[in-house]
Amino acid sequence: MSVSWAAYRRARRHARQAWALLGAAAAAVIAGSVWFFTAGQFAAVEPAVSGPAEVPVFDAGWMKPVTPPYPVPRGGAAAALEELDVKGRAAGSDYDRSAFGQAWQDADRNGCDTRNDILRRDLRDVGFSQGSRCKVASGSLHEPYVGLTVRFVRGADSSKEVQIDHVVALGDAWQKGAQQLTPLERQVLANDPLNLIAADGEANQEKSASDAATWLPKNKALRCHYVARQISVKAAYGLWVTQPEKDAMARVLASCPQQQTVTPG
Template sequence: MTLTWPEFRRARRRSRQAWVLLAAAALTGVAGLGWFFTVGQFAAVEPPTDGPSEAPVLAAGWMNGVASVRPVPAGSAAALLDTLTVKRPAAQDNYDRSAFGQAWLDVDRNGCDTRNDILRRDLTGAEFTKESGCRVAAGTLREPYTGRQITFSRGAGSSKAVQIDHVVALGDAWQKGAQQLTAGQREDLANDPLNLIAVDGPANQDKSASDAATWLPPNKAFRCHYVARQISVKAAYLLWVAPAEKDAMKRVLASCPGQQTIVAAAQ
């Protein structure tokens, strides 16, 4: 069928409009992917929470601090971040958990292993097993990573609902300076209450050995404390940060410029 000149012009105009719409859709898709792979990967899956915004380090009267490689200086977390060495992570292919000593030692010499110390510190209404002043049997956790309230009950299947997380994961620490520490210093890092928090089991598994560039707590109210705690641990044990990790930490701290370092003072 032969088109008249007016019909041909209308067809060309409709074709141009269609290409404009396709180009706009493509640009929107590219922008959306860019957002997702920067900050959207966190925001897209995070419902608002009203969970805790901080977590204790020590408990007065029965819990002792660990002598880290150097004390954490009091002051601005952002300022301390700027003192940390920035470089790429070392290889992780030679990482072995045993390099950090036996799990849950009694490094503070209070008579109880570290796991039970942290459970006792972080749970509300902690109860102990029969004839034990150490083994925590039950309690309630106002969980900081998700903002949920979790009931802890010791048992073969139930204990894993609450896990003890290394705020600076040991795998991450190994890649960023821990290989240069002594065996005793690595044991201290793995058992230091500054680096340990009782958390939701699935959230802990999701975090794995991630740093701040690849994982942050879904509970946004806790992120400033979490990042400040990571910075404090890394400063205490002479660990470094990767470039992307530092950028992620700075973005979090920009929302709380008054955030202080986390020091091992009794709560």
């Protein structure tokens, strides 16, 4: 009888241990599920490389400033937005890129064309073509619009991987006041480093001539700077915004009320 009782107690102890293990495993599963459905699933899709929150404008070491019709207002971007005129779009059927002059001129007269100036400004580990101190042949870009690292290699096809985006698209500018600018002022607008960012080719093509109401960078960290830069360009060249565009800009700036305008310096 005593042997049977001892066996019974051992069996009960083993059963309690088994149930304890099962309980611990169940708790771990529940905790893992809670983590996944709260923070875990979002952490899993977080990009390995995040894009920058801003893009430089000017490097006084080798770039020279250009002069827009008006100075960029200093201070809060939201306040500058309120100073822009609000109107509808003008007709765009007569838009022609040539109205902004020949593409990629040496507008600042530093000896290098604007495309190479912007590549040199925005790329890292820049390599130049043999015998040239201007022609960028290679480099890496911490791409601001989609948050990827892009390798630039000059070539008939590979150069398209990195394109120079007009922050305020020229087609958009044409419909919002640029028709009233002089040919020289439009040429400066098209080559102003304030209005130019090296970007992923596909993102640039996707944006096309969109304004902030219809396109914003996928990299949300850049959006405040991007919108402030558009406002700064429009203020400097006397361009207006549409009401939907202004509303979209205001929504972005509401998340960063301390955002300042972007100036060449």
